[in-house]
Amino acid sequence: MFKLGIDKILGDSMSPNIKDGNFVIFFSSRKMKITPSKIYRLSHPEFGSIIKRLSFEDADGNFWFKGDSPDSTSLKKIGAITKEQINGRILLAIDSKSCITFL
Amino acid sequence: MLHKILHSIDKKFTFNVSKAHCDIPCKIYDPIEIQVAVLTIIRTTDLLIELNGKETKTPNDNAQFSRLVAQKEEHGIKVKESVRVIWGDYFKAPQFEKFPETHDLVHKIMLTASKAKQNIDKDVSLELLSLVNRFAEIFWDTKGVNIYKAKCPYPPALEVVYPDLKES
Secondary structure, X not given: XXXXXXXXXXXXXXXXXXXXXXXXXXXXXXXXXXXXXXXXXXXXXXXXXXXXEEEEEOOOOOEEEEOOOOOEOOHHHHOEEOHHHEEEEEEEEEOOOOOEEEO | OHHHHHHHHHHHHOOEEEXXXXXXXXXXXXXXXXXXXXXXXXXXXXXXXXXXXXXXXXXXXXXXXXHHHHHHHHHHHHHHHHHHHXXXXXXXXXXXXXXXXXXXXXXXXXXXXXXXXXXXXXXXXXXXXHHHHXXXXXXXXXXXXXXXXXXXXXXXXXXXXXXXXXXX
């Protein structure tokens, strides 16, 4: 199933690429590729719905994410993410001046 | 335009919020505390100059002199500390790109605040206010908030940069 959606972003951990108050457009599908360095939408047991950049996939098939800002919650604190927790890839961000950044 | 449309839709139907978590999420930055600290330095400098002009000083005058010097010192430290926090924690690459003068301005504030602490010098404290007002102008611009200048409604009644929050 293909899904396209809009999220509002709260927080600056993806700054300067995505800032607090920006809108992002994401898509998800069964065949969605999960590629390092792309930004994804995750369902996190502690933090809820979050967006982070994929750093790498480990040998056990878990995914490790981090933010773009140095203040971001660390990769360790986010922890290992399973494929089922990844529910979208961020395609583009729309900032407060309506500038569109493709991600 | 596009952001405005999405914002209006969000107000009506509410988009899902995705968090971009930081470990330090406080985000409460406001240069007004720096500006008030500088106004306090100017005010204490005025009072120190006035007290120093007295031909004979009572023990109370001497005690007041020490107290004013201590207040000036304390507020000088506050200026340096608060500027350091906004410059170090709030400003990031996009803000520095927009205002490349920021590093130099912050360094000037540090040096001038030290001078204002070390001396009873009205000109130095006024120069510090002018630098800090510029810092506030830059800060509010990076937040997309318009500013206006007005005399503070208390001594030393000098012009201060204030955010025009009604427009934001």
